[in-house]
Amino acid sequence: MVPPDGYITNGQPPREVLDQVIKELNEMFPKRVSTSLAVREQFATDFSFHEVSPADAVITAHSSEEVSWIVKICAKYKVPIIPHGTGTSLEGHLAALHGGICVDLSEMNSIVEVNVEDMDVTVEPGVTRKQLNEHLRDTGLFFPIDPGADASIGGMTATRASGTNAVRYGTMKDNVLSLEIVTPDGSIIKTGTRARKSAAGYDLTRMYTGSEGTLGIITKITLKLFGIPEAISSAVVNFEDLEGAVNSVITTIQWGIPIARIELLDEWTVESINKYSKTTFPVKPTLFLEFHGSDAGVKEQAERMSDICSDFGGGKFKWTVDAEERDTMWQARHDAAWAAIALRPGSKPFATDVCVPISRLADCIIETKKDINEAKIIAPIVGHVGDGNFHVALLIGPDDFNGDLEIADGINSRLIQRALDMGGTCTGEHGIGQGKMQYMEAEHGPALEIMKTLKRALDPDNIMNPGKIVAV
Numbered sequence: 001m002v003p004p005d006g007y008i009t010n011g012q013p014p015r016e017v018l019d020q021v022i023k024e025l026n027e028m029f030p031k032r033v034s035t036s037l038a039v040r041e042q043f044a045t046d047f048s049f050h051e052v053s054p055a056d057a058v059i060t061a062h063s064s065e066e067v068s069w070i071v072k073i074c075a076k077y078k079v080p081i082i083p084h085g086t087g088t089s090l091e092g093h094l095a096a097l098h099g100g101i102c103v104d105l106s107e108m109n110s111i112v113e114v115n116v117e118d119m120d121v122t123v124e125p126g127v128t129r130k131q132l133n134e135h136l137r138d139t140g141l142f143f144p145i146d147p148g149a150d151a152s153i154g155g156m157t158a159t160r161a162s163g164t165n166a167v168r169y170g171t172m173k174d175n176v177l178s179l180e181i182v183t184p185d186g187s188i189i190k191t192g193t194r195a196r197k198s199a200a201g202y203d204l205t206r207m208y209t210g211s212e213g214t215l216g217i218i219t220k221i222t223l224k225l226f227g228i229p230e231a232i233s234s235a236v237v238n239f240e241d242l243e244g245a246v247n248s249v250i251t252t253i254q255w256g257i258p259i260a261r262i263e264l265l266d267e268w269t270v271e272s273i274n275k276y277s278k279t280t281f282p283v284k285p286t287l288f289l290e291f292h293g294s295d296a297g298v299k300e301q302a303e304r305m306s307d308i309c310s311d312f313g314g315g316k317f318k319w320t321v322d323a324e325e326r327d328t329m330w331q332a333r334h335d336a337a338w339a340a341i342a343l344r345p346g347s348k349p350f351a352t353d354v355c356v357p358i359s360r361l362a363d364c365i366i367e368t369k370k371d372i373n374e375a376k377i378i379a380p381i382v383g384h385v386g387d388g389n390f391h392v393a394l395l396i397g398p399d400d401f402n403g404d405l406e407i408a409d410g411i412n413s414r415l416i417q418r419a420l421d422m423g424g425t426c427t428g429e430h431g432i433g434q435g436k437m438q439y440m441e442a443e444h445g446p447a448l449e450i451m452k453t454l455k456r457a458l459d460p461d462n463i464m465n466p467g468k469i470v471a472v
Helices: 015-026 037-042 064-077 128-141 153-158 204-210 242-254 265-279 295-311 323-334 336-342 358-375 399-420 435-446 447-458
Strands: 055-061 083-084 103-106 111-115 119-121 176-182 188-191 215-224 233-238 259-265 288-292 318-320 348-355 383-384 389-395
Touching: 015 055, 015 064, 015 103, 055 176, 055 435, 064 083, 064 103, 064 176, 064 188, 064 215, 083 215, 111 128, 111 204, 119 128, 128 153, 153 215, 153 336, 176 204, 188 204, 188 323, 233 295, 233 323, 242 259, 242 295, 242 318, 265 318, 265 336, 265 383, 288 295, 336 348, 336 389, 336 435, 348 399, 358 383, 358 389, 389 399, 399 435, 435 447
Parallel strands: 055 103, 083 103
Antiparallel strands: 111 119, 119 215, 176 188, 176 215, 233 288, 233 318, 259 288, 259 383, 348 389, 383 389
16 A cells, blocks of 8 residues: 655555545544534644645644654655644645645643753753743743744754844854654654753754755754843834835944844824824834843943944934833734735735844845835834844735736745845745745755755655655
């Protein structure tokens, strides 16, 4: 019953093969396998505009050992496997493009070990970032990576997530110390240790961080933690134009001000969050800022930032240490995706992102804004601009979905080429999934063949989330 080699690249597994796999999974894990279409579609849906392609079954795993057995059964019959965390990805990562089995990791949500003195923690992949920080609250430590959504740590690791704090604390690649991985043959391996650095061989931890389920399934993650700052202040300042806002960001980074968050919202985004979150920010290009440190330190940082913004035409610089005011501001920022959709009810966001060297950020954003305006499409821009990363939410449909999709695709293609021409990347944090595969060769050139070689070597039957990152 084992299908011929190479069938995954040519289509879906034969029905009799899938039935056998589902039968064996049901026998081993009774009442945890679902073939309901509603469930399968739910687990194939993310936050993207990509067509939903459900797996043939969804199975819930409760431990690394169970994931190993699931993979071994699928590997025996060469059936694809699609890992699932919380479903907040943005580039069609969850689509079962070649059928197969979706492995739900959400119930693997134990915090295994907190090492307060060493400032690290080991968690299972289903733990969410909010759950982790709630658990850490009384330790004086926190995990800073904040992509907005309450994503799972496993998914954040698999997509090399980033977020609003990245300018100070880095991204997932900077904060993952070691991983436990179930490989495509069902073996369980560990990459790295709890040590803060190592020169022992190839850096497998970095290789699997950002691999999007295409090389194995992440079943444990050891992360760096940070001390909760003595003082936190937040600020908001608006500008007459995007150029002034972005140039303020560039100068702030070049001066080395240790800012924790620096977020850009264009006028479309500000208008949308005012309506959605009931805020009253002036409808102008706006920066949301946050400073971490001592009481004196955050005051000094805010004052220096105020002077910079003033030099580039910034309006009144409003800053606060009040926790409730800070939470209201950042919740509005995190609501930006939902707020954007509300600007065009019934639409879907064609969400994209790029990252460029900080010196080219103003050029990239302004040229992109011009392109959007000429296309006459609603497309709010937000960005974690402290590290050159920004996002565009191109709203497509509902009246002319295909027409809007064609316009959005053109804007996206030009944006990515613009970023590459500026020495940037096609994605700063969304990842590749299926959505950005077509740009990989333009960005990586011959190095893309090295990625394909790794994929073939580690996953010779192409069962791990096939059709994502690289085509093999």
